[in-house]
Amino acid sequence: MAVSAMEHHFWFGQWVAEGELENKLNTLGDRLARTLTQAFPLEALLEAAQQVSDDLCSQGRLHQRLVAAQLAEAGQPARDDLLHTLGAAFQRDSLLKRMYAELGLARPGDIERRYPSRAYEGWLPQGCLVHVAQGSSALGAAFRLVEGLLTGNVNVMVHGAHDGAFARALAEALCEADSGGMLRDYIAVLSLSRDASPWLQKLVSHADVVSVGGGAEYIDTIRDMTPKGVPLIVREEKLLLGYVSADVLSDAAARLNAWRAFATDICRPSQPAGASPQILYLECEDAQLRGHTEELAAQLSQFSAIPSLSALGHGEIAVHVAGGCIRLKAIKREQLVQTLRPMRTRIQTCGLACGLASLAPLTYALFAAGVTRITRPGEMGQSYPGAPSDGMYPLQRLMRRVSLDAPESASGIGALSQLGRSPSSPPRNTGILDKFGFQARAANTPEVPDLVFRSGGSSGNTVFSTFSWHDYHAQMAAAAHGLLAAGMEPEKDRVMNLFFAGHIYGSFISFWTILEMMGAKMVPMGMIHDYQEVADAIVHLKVNTLVGSANYVMGLFEQEGHRIRGVVEKVFYGGETLTRARRERLEGHFGVRLVRSVAYGANDVGPIGYQCMHCKGGEHHLYETVQQMELVGLEDDQPVGPGETGRILLTTSPLLRAYPRVERYEIGDIGRWVDTPCPCGRKDRLFDLLGRTGDIFKAGGPFFNARRFVDILDSQLNYSGPTQVHLLEDGPAVVMQLWIGEGHGVTEAEAARAIRLNYPEIDHSSEMLGNGFRFEVRAVPDSDFVRIATSGKLKPVCDHRCS
Numbered sequence: 191m192a193v194s195a196m197e198h199h200f201w202f203g204q205w206v207a208e209g210e211l212e213n214k215l216n217t218l219g220d221r222l223a224r225t226l227t228q229a230f231p232l233e234a235l236l237e238a239a240q241q242v243s244d245d246l247c248s249q250g251r252l253h254q255r256l257v258a259a260q261l262a263e264a265g266q267p268a269r270d271d272l273l274h275t276l277g278a279a280f281q282r283d284s285l286l287k288r289m290y291a292e293l294g295l296a297r298p299g300d301i302e303r304r305y306p307s308r309a310y311e312g313w314l315p316q317g318c319l320v321h322v323a324q325g326s327s328a329l330g331a332a333f334r335l336v337e338g339l340l341t342g343n344v345n346v347m348v349h350g351a352h353d354g355a356f357a358r359a360l361a362e363a364l365c366e367a368d369s370g371g372m373l374r375d376y377i378a379v380l381s382l383s384r385d386a387s388p389w390l391q392k393l394v395s396h397a398d399v400v401s402v403g404g405g406a407e408y409i410d411t412i413r414d415m416t417p418k419g420v421p422l423i424v425r426e427e428k429l430l431l432g433y434v435s436a437d438v439l440s441d442a443a444a445r446l447n448a449w450r451a452f453a454t455d456i457c458r459p460s461q462p463a464g465a466s467p468q469i470l471y472l473e474c475e476d477a478q479l480r481g482h483t484e485e486l487a488a489q490l491s492q493f494s495a496i497p498s499l500s501a502l503g504h505g506e507i508a509v510h511v512a513g514g515c516i517r518l519k520a521i522k523r524e525q526l527v528q529t530l531r532p533m534r535t536r537i538q539t540c541g542l543a544c545g546l547a548s549l550a551p552l553t554y555a556l557f558a559a560g561v562t563r564i565t566r567p568g569e570m571g572q573s574y575p576g577a578p579s580d581g582m583y584p585l586q587r588l589m590r591r592v593s594l595d596a597p598e599s600a601s602g603i604g605a606l607s608q609l610g611r612s613p614s615s616p617p618r619n620t621g622i623l624d625k626f627g628f629q630a631r632a633a634n635t636p637e638v639p640d641l642v643f644r645s646g647g648s649s650g651n652t653v654f655s656t657f658s659w660h661d662y663h664a665q666m667a668a669a670a671h672g673l674l675a676a677g678m679e680p681e682k683d684r685v686m687n688l689f690f691a692g693h694i695y696g697s698f699i700s701f702w703t704i705l706e707m708m709g710a711k712m713v714p715m716g717m718i719h720d721y722q723e724v725a726d727a728i729v730h731l732k733v734n735t736l737v738g739s740a741n742y743v744m745g746l747f748e749q750e751g752h753r754i755r756g757v758v759e760k761v762f763y764g765g766e767t768l769t770r771a772r773r774e775r776l777e778g779h780f781g782v783r784l785v786r787s788v789a790y791g792a793n794d795v796g797p798i799g800y801q802c803m804h805c806k807g808g809e810h811h812l813y814e815t816v817q818q819m820e821l822v823g824l825e826d827d828q829p830v831g832p833g834e835t836g837r838i839l840l841t842t843s844p845l846l847r848a849y850p851r852v853e854r855y856e857i858g859d860i861g862r863w864v865d866t867p868c869p870c871g872r873k874d875r876l877f878d879l880l881g882r883t884g885d886i887f888k889a890g891g892p893f894f895n896a897r898r899f900v901d902i903l904d905s906q907l908n909y910s911g912p913t914q915v916h917l918l919e920d921g922p923a924v925v926m927q928l929w930i931g932e933g934h935g936v937t938e939a940e941a942a943r944a945i946r947l948n949y950p951e952i953d954h955s956s957e958m959l960g961n962g963f964r965f966e967v968r969a970v971p972d973s974d975f976v977r978i979a980t981s982g983k984l985k986p987v988c989d990h991r992c993s
Contacts, residue, residue, distance in 0.1 A: 198381050200358045203365050203374030211380070215389060218396050221375075222318050222344055230299055230315065230342035231372040233844060238367035239280040239336065242360070246277030252363045259355040260328055272329055280336065283848060284575050286660075289340055291576020292583040295664050297815070297845060298342050301594060301606040305670065306680040306709030308601065310594040315342035316421070317398030319588060322348050322390075322412050324404055328356035330425075334401060335361065339376060341588040346378045346393060354381045391415050399588060401425065423587055428538030428580070430570060431530075431561075432470040435523075435544035435552060439474055439482065448543040449489040451568030455541060456516055457493035458571065467541060467570060469517045471526070476505035479520045483507045486518070523552070527559045534560025538580060541567040602803065602870075604671020607815050610873040617818055617841040622827060623855040625653075628794060631850040632656055639849075643696040643793045655696075655794040656850070664846045665796040666703040668816050669789055672800025673704060675811070675872070676762060676786040678735070680708035683760065686728060688738025688746075691716035696793045697764060701737050717742050725750035728757055737788050739765040741984070744772055744910075751780045762788035766983055767808065767881075769900060771910035790879055792857050795840050796847070799877065802870040808879035809864060811872055816846050819877065820854065821861060824886065824893070835862050835880055858883050885986045889917055889926045889963065892951050896986040899928055899945060906944040909936045912975050917989045920964070924991070926952075927966045929975065942967040 199206045201214050202221070245252040253273055278284060289298070293313050296302055301312035319338045323331045331347065335357060338345035347357055358379045365374040382390055394400060394415045402412045403425035416422050432452055438444045456466050472482055487497045487509055494512040501507055505520040521529060530537060537560045544552050556564060562581035565572070576583070596603070603609065623631070632655065639656030657665075674680070685705055689697035691714075698716060705712045713731055715724055717739065724746060727733065736743055740763040747754070761782050768785065776782040790799035790810045798817055799810030812819050821836030822829055830836035838859045842852035860883055864876035881897035888894070896915045903909035911934030918925040930941050945967070946952055955963045976985045 198354075198358070200361050200377070200379040202376075202378050203371075212389065215392050218318075218346075218393070222396060225344055225375045226315075226317055228375075230376070231368075231370060232298065232340075232342070234368045234370050234372055235339055235364075236282045236285060236844060238364045238373060239285055240282040241367040242363055243277045243280035243282075245363070246273050246280070252359070255359045255363070256328075256356055259359045276329060276332055279333065282844070285336070285340060286845070286848065287575035289576075289585065290660050292585040293589070295660070295667050297664075298340070298589065300815070301592065302667075303604045303671065303674065305707060308595065310596060310606065312592055312606075313341075313586075313589045314592050315344075316588055316590060317343065318346065318396050319343035320346050320348065320394055320397040320400045322400065322402040322404075323357070324348070324350040324353065324408065330403075331357045332360055335377070335379075337584055338588060339364075339373075341585050342376075343399075343588060344376050346380065346397075348390060348393065349379070349381045350383070352381070354379055387411075387415075399423065421587070426536070429469075429533060429536045430467045430539045430541075431537065432467045432541040432567060432570075433526075433543070433552065433556070434470070434472050434482075435542075435548045436473040437545035437548055438543045439472060439478075444543075444545075445482075445485070446489075448567055449486045451543070451566070452486065452541065453489035453493060454568045455570045457490060457511060467516060467539075469519060471519055471521045471529075473523055474520050476520045479505055479507055479518060483509060483518050523555070526552075526555050530556075530559035530561070537561050539563040539565060539570055541565050541570045543567045602675050602677070603872075604674040605668075605815070608671065608675070608811075608872045608874050617820065617854055620853050622822075622839060623853060625856075625858065628850065628852070628855055629653065632794075635849040637849045643699075653794065657796075658848060661796075661847050663703065665816060666700060667707055668813055668846070669700070669791070669797040669800070670704045670707045672789055672797065672811075672813060673708065673762065675800050675802045675870070676788065677760060677784045677803060678708065678710065678762070680705075680710040683735040684711045684713070684731065684733050685735040685737060686713040686715050686724075686731075686733045688715055688717055688724070688736055688742060689764070690739065690742075697739075700791075701788070705737075721746050721749045725753045728754050732757070734758060735760040735762070737762045737764070739763065740768045740772070741766055744768075744776075747776060747780050755781050758782060760784040760786075762786055764788040764791075767897075767900070769904040769910060770807070771904045771908045774908075775910055792859075795842055795852050795855060795857060798840065798857075799879065800874075802868060802872060804869050805876075808861070808881075809876060810879060811868065811874040811876055814874045815843065817842055819875075821863060821877075824860070824883075830862070832865055833862060835860055837883060860886065882986070887915070887917065887987050887989070889924050889955070892955065894926070894951065898949060902944055902948045903930070903936065903941060906948060907936050907940060909934060909941070911936070912972055912984055914975050914984060915987045917987070917991055919991050923962050923964055924959075925964045925966060927968055929968050929970050931972045931975070932969045933972075936969075938967045938969050941969075 199211055206214060242252060256273060296313060298313045301310050304311050321334050321338065323334070335345060335347060349357060361377045361379045365377060394412070395417060397416070397420055399421045400412065400416050401423040402409055409424055413422055434448050438448055452467065452470060472479060474482065483499060487499060490497045490509065490511050497509050497511045499507055499509055502517065507518045508515050509518065540556050540561045542552060542556070542564050553564060562578065635656065637658065640659040641657045641662050643655045687698060687701050687705065689701060691698040702712070702714060713727060713733055715727060718724060734757065736758055743761055743763055759782065761776060764787065773785045776785050787801045787810065789797055791797040796816065797813050799812055801810055818841040820829065820839040822839060823836055837856055838861050839854045839856055840852060841854055844851065859879060860881055861877045861879045864878050868876055881895065885896040886893055887896070899915065900913045903913060909930065911931030914929040916927040916929060918927060928941065928945065930936060952965050956965065976988050977983060978985055
């Protein structure tokens with residue numbers, strides 16, 4: 191965008207002229223009140239920052255604008271290496287790593303349960319962050335702007351009358367890259383002359399935190415303007431030093447390596463301003479100082495003109511190189527703390543060259559003297575995402591740690607986002623991702639996965655799903671809130687983890703992590719075959735809650751229910767659906783007080799839905815902080831209408847799944863939206879899980895759903911045994927054979943009658959196709975049912991037709 195010379199204030203997405211600024215400042219209070227009550231669009235920021243990063247690293251249009259802006263502002267173009275550094279810092283992964291390192295798992299703005307207590311805590315922005323950036327480097331201003339945005343603050347950056355073009359261009363680029371247009375509410379960059387102090391005073395009066403750099407006199411001016419109680423973050427130039435221990439100095443090879451490394455720190459061409467050491471302390475006698483200084487000077491000459499030396503007395507020599515000088519001083523180790531303590535408020539970094547035996551004592555001595563950062567020589571200008579700065583995490587300084595002791599009515603709420611205020615960007619307009627596409631994407635992931643889950647429970651085909659450690663733990667933290675909603679009481683319950691710990695280990699490991707995060711008492715038993723051993727442990731350890739596969743839990747109760755009746759109060763099941771008849775048997779016959787789905791999820795995407803105390807059957811709330819769900823037609827890709835059944839597509843938040851990206855992924859399940867508000871008060875959308883697309887089959891006529899057979903037998907005959915559809919060919923006829931289990935109190939004739947009465951499509955197909963379609967019911971032993979070898983799950987439909 192071309193901006194006239196008169197319009198040099200970037201005011202929340204608009205360019206404004208000098209004469210308009212006062213009116214804009216008069217409206218700032220109202221603007222802040224509106225903006226700070228809404229949730230910060232963190233996902234939009236990450237997408238915009240990645241676009242900016244891609245442009246800078248590829249030297250695109252923004253790269254050229256910033257080069258020109260720095261030329262106009264400082265008289266020289268921005269260096270490519272520094273713009274590349276800025277581009278690397280703006281990458282989505284870099285920002286996420288920094289945020290997680292400094293703030294932990296919680297997403298900024300979320301207020302979540304601090305398990306197992308009833309208290310809630312969260313990181314919230316301070317509010318309005320005023321950056322007074324007069325005299326700051328362009329790179330420094332850019333880093334402070336992204337810090338302010340990552341923490342969700344409204345950022346107003348103030349430069350001098352002739353500064354700030356670089357920051358303004360960057361701010362505009364971020365806003366342009368945000369397709370949702372929400373970031374503009376959080377960014378303003380102004381250029382104010384020194385005689386505009388009334389405007390600056392008015393601006394600072396709105397601040398919740400002020401960040402300032404510059405000379406001591408200017409900092410004092412801003413300090414006097416800052417309202418009492420408002421934090422003032424002062425950015426002063428810090429002292430960097432080096433230290434070489436005696437054990438390094440006595441070893442010729444180690445000494446040479448140290449000189450080479452410090453020479454790199456002193457003279458590196460791409461070194462950021464202020465990242466070079468000003469003084470180098472050597473643990474040696476005064477008489478040895480000259481020789482060591484000459485060795486360092488020889489290494490310095492590799493980078494610049496021949497350096498000159500000048501003695502300063504008192505065991506100190508100055509080495510003059512292009513652009514400045516470094517002082518070398520002999521010091522005894524026992525004098526280190528006493529020498530440095532007077533400079534403790536100005537010291538930041540020490541490059542330390544020492545042997546292993548000296549590492550611990552020197553580290554503690556340097557920290558005691560006031561140093562806040564110790565690095566390897568040669569790497570003093572480098573850092574890592576989430577590193578502390580000046581002894582603190584910068585992001586934490588820009589945020590508040592808040593707490594909430596909620597009323598008893600919130601005892602089942604894990605995060606306030608369940609009650610509303612959970613913004614996310616809409617899914618990108620991409621094609622539907624199927625299982626094969628997802629696996630191809632996972633195989634091409636640039637990152638080596640931290641964690642691999644093996645699955646194949648529903649399809650029988652082995653599939654590997656990959657996660658980063660952060661994504662896994664963040665998803666499990668969200669899943670913990672769902673388990674709380676279902677009725678888990680982590681401060682009271684003693685839980686046995688009965689999920690399979692062998693080939694299909696994902697559920698066992700996941701619920702180990704979830705229960706650990708909740709601070710619950712856990713007995714990790716696994717799905718062992720000896721029900722008696724499991725019952726022994728339940729009784730001996732007073733286990734009152736079980737989490738495990740629906741079929742395994744039912745088998746345990748059928749065999750050992752006489753022993754665990756009255757001990758087990760809660761069952762949270764997963765893996766397969768639990769019919770109404772089975773649920774009623776657990777509650778009525780075995781005395782289980784609470785039976786709920788432990789979660790609806792998938793190995794490749796993580797947690798999807800959770801049940802509250804009001805959910806029935808397959809009803810679940812969507813984990814809206816984790817997933818976005820779409821429902822599209824069974825035979826087309828168009829969104830389904832209200833109450834209609836559709837294929838489930840999922841898009842996982844990029845905050846919780848970086849690689850591989852999950853976008854409009856068809857996981858193989860079907861469901862429908864439940865549009866009535868849930869009595870629990872949660873705003874996470876309700877849906878009814880109706881089975882898998884593999885449950886939908888065609889048998890000569892219309893589509894049939896294997897889940898519907900299960901539901902009819904459950905509701906009409908209170909049948910709680912296994913059910914399976916077999917499709918066969920008898921000459922030209924299609925035979926739909928429904929298998930039910932022997933010994934479960936329902937005969938073949940009773941089952942056939944109930945199905946025909948409640949599934950009219952059966953008789954319709956018979957009438958329409960005549961001898962081309964036949965429906966039968968067979969009662970067979972439970973051991974004859976076809977199960978998936980890896981997981982033991984019942985296969986809903988077995989198609990034996992040759993075609």
